[in-house]
Amino acid sequence: xxxxxxxxxxxxxxxxxxxxxxxxxxxxxxxxxxxxxxxxxxxxxxxxxxxxxxxxxxxxxxxxxxxxxxxxxxxxxxxxxxxxxxxxxxxxxxxxxxxxxxxxxxxxxxxxxxxxxxxxxxxxxxxxxxxxxxxxxxxxxxxxxxxxxxxxxxxxxxxxxxxxxxxxxxxxxxxxxxxxxxxxxxxxxxxxxxxxxxxxxxxxxxxxx
Amino acid sequence: xxxxxxxxxxxxxxxxxxxxxxxxxxxxxxxxxxxxxxxxxxxxxxxxxxxxxxxxxxxxxxxxxxxxxxxxxxxxxxxxxxxxxxxxxxxxxxxxxxxxxxxxxxxxxxxxxxxxxxxxxxxxxxxxxxxxxxxxxxxxxxxxxxxxxxxxxxxxxxxxxxxxxxxxxxxxxxxxxxxxxxxxxxxxxxxxxxxxxxxxxxxxxxxxxxxxxxxxxxxxxxxxxxxxxxxxxxxxxxxxxxxx
Numbered sequence: 001x002x003x004x005x006x007x008x009x010x011x012x013x014x015x016x017x018x019x020x021x022x023x024x025x026x027x028x029x030x031x032x033x034x035x036x037x038x039x040x041x042x043x044x045x046x047x048x049x050x051x052x053x054x055x056x057x058x059x060x061x062x063x064x065x066x067x068x069x070x071x072x073x074x075x076x077x078x079x080x081x082x083x084x085x086x087x088x089x090x091x092x093x094x095x096x097x098x099x100x101x102x103x104x105x106x107x108x109x110x111x112x113x114x115x116x117x118x119x120x121x122x123x124x125x126x127x128x129x130x131x132x133x134x135x136x137x138x139x140x141x142x143x144x145x146x147x148x149x150x151x152x153x154x155x156x157x158x159x160x161x162x163x164x165x166x167x168x169x170x171x172x173x174x175x176x177x178x179x180x181x182x183x184x185x186x187x188x189x190x191x192x193x194x195x196x197x198x199x200x201x202x203x204x205x206x207x208x209x
Numbered sequence: 210x211x212x213x214x215x216x217x218x219x220x221x222x223x224x225x226x227x228x229x230x231x232x233x234x235x236x237x238x239x240x241x242x243x244x245x246x247x248x249x250x251x252x253x254x255x256x257x258x259x260x261x262x263x264x265x266x267x268x269x270x271x272x273x274x275x276x277x278x279x280x281x282x283x284x285x286x287x288x289x290x291x292x293x294x295x296x297x298x299x300x301x302x303x304x305x306x307x308x309x310x311x312x313x314x315x316x317x318x319x320x321x322x323x324x325x326x327x328x329x330x331x332x333x334x335x336x337x338x339x340x341x342x343x344x345x346x347x348x349x350x351x352x353x354x355x356x357x358x359x360x361x362x363x364x365x366x367x368x369x370x371x372x373x374x375x376x377x378x379x380x381x382x383x384x385x386x387x388x389x390x391x392x393x394x395x396x397x398x399x400x401x402x403x404x405x406x407x408x409x410x411x412x413x414x415x416x417x418x419x420x421x422x423x424x425x426x427x428x429x430x431x432x433x434x435x436x437x438x439x440x441x442x443x444x445x446x447x448x449x450x451x452x453x
Contacts, residue, residue: 037284
């Protein structure tokens with residue numbers, strides 16, 4: 001009978017193996033495997049990031065059907081373009097965020113092009129309900145970075161948070177914000193600049209980035 | 210643009226809120242400036258975490274089902290039509306063997322890149338595996354009885370003394386239950402460890418070979434620790450370790 005690994009066992013106690021788990025496979029390795037046709041690696045990526053990506057999609061467009069479609073389209077795109085990922089795109093997680101965010105922004109632009117479009121209210125944009133509640137966090141949300149950024153966002157002025165919210169989660173440019181909310185462009189630029197720099201300072205004080 | 214002008218726009222740049230013209234000007238400046246890229250990367254790192262600030266929401270399970278159905282269907286449509294004998298994988302296409310090789314290599318490289326608890330012998334074997342890139346011997350792992358939907362592979366690298374077992378669509382575990390791997394020679398069984406199961410994908414990597422064994426098996430055990438000596442629970446999948 002063969003021993004497995006360097007650890008010896010007794011006849012009644014087989015030597016323990018050296019197992020590894022799929023959790024320990026890096027995102028990059030999964031993408032590479034997907035690029036050469038290993039489809040189960042997409043399932044692992046979906047398991048890791050499906051919830052997070054769906055949450056982002058729904059946050060940007062609060063419509064379950066649209067969010068589902070965006071999620072599916074994102075992973076189909078990942079499957080089709082896994083070979084195009086490079087480290088210059090950032091981490092795989094960042095790459096995935098970018099794919100679904102850009103798809104959602106495309107969808108939002110189509111909505112904004114409609115004559116009956118109404119810009120989201122300022123109250124909605126700066127509502128604290130849009131920031132995750134602590135008791136619903138899972139491992140990703142419990143990350144120190146996520147917590148610090150959440151706290152820092154809440155410490156911005158409502159005006160600063162509004163323009164950042166519109167830019168990131170709604171895909172608006174500074175000009176579009178100025179026009180949509182009838183604000184001077186200079187005011188929008190200043191709020192965005194000061195808001196982002198304040199975020200940076202707050203996170204540096206918290207010990208983050 | 211000078212650095213002062215660019216610094217004022219970097220927040221909007223990482224938020225992708227600039228006009229195309231402004232964005233191009235900032236990007237051009239970043240390619241040559243020694244200091245602004247540092248500020249840009251700090252701001253980008255903040256924005257990259259914005260998704261973690263949204264309320265978590267579970268997608269309906271049918272989204273994954275539809276996605277996988279589409280992908281596996283489209284992928285199957287690309288493969289040449291061929292009937293394979295159950296016990297022989299020698300006739301698999303080169304593309305799939307290379308794909309499995311690449312996948313296994315990358316699984317192992319992904320681990321080497323992230324783990325710190327590997328022993329020296331295993332590291333050396335993984336290095337040999339990557340250096341010579343010998344394709345594995347592949348055996349089909351199939352579900353038994355009520356688990357006919359389960360399927361996977363045993364990938365054996367005999368010269369590197371490594372094997373990987375991957376199987377999907379096993380029933381979910383409950384309580385302390387575990388899936389355990391075994392190698393059999395006749396009626397004699399040897400445990401090779403516990404599978405890690407995530408969403409129906411079970412994986413087990415083992416230092417060792419299938420030499421001298423005729424069957425690999427997966428059993429459902431009460432857990433939480435491995436059952437010594439022989440399976441006590443039902444065998445849910447088998448692979449015949451023979452090639453023709």
